[in-house]
Amino acid sequence: ALSAYRSLLRSARLAFQGDAPILAAAQVQIRNEFRQRASIEPSDAPAAIQHAQEVAKVLRENVVQGKKTEEDQNTYKLRIHKDIERGDNESIKTAGNGSVQGGGCG
Numbered sequence: 001a002l003s004a005y006r007s008l009l010r011s012a013r014l015a016f017q018g019d020a021p022i023l024a025a026a027q028v029q030i031r032n033e034f035r036q037r038a039s040i041e042p043s044d045a046p047a048a049i050q051h052a053q054e055v056a057k058v059l060r061e062n063v064v065q066g067k068k069t070e071e072d073q074n075t076y077k078l079r080i081h082k083d084i085e086r087g088d089n090e091s092i093k094t095a096g097n098g099s100v101q102g103g104g105c106g
Helices: 002-015 020-036 042-062
Strands: 065-068 076-079
Touching (some): 002 020, 002 042
Antiparallel strands (some): 065 076
């Protein structure tokens, strides 16, 4: 459980780097969730740990920060780091036909 907690905090730090208010709110939320689950049944612990690990993965691989540029209020600068998942949009191209081929990270 401790490694999942630390992984969540690291992932939040990476996802919300440079945005102190959002990072602080995420850290408070993580702490509160772990405190609430501190007294769960031992049989429920593996599922709770798995959930924490999945949330950490989403934060690390799928959350991208965007900031409006000063030159154009309709343009955003994205902060994409090395862990962000990069797909090839095959699932978008084949949406609705029931089959997806290819895909994955690039």
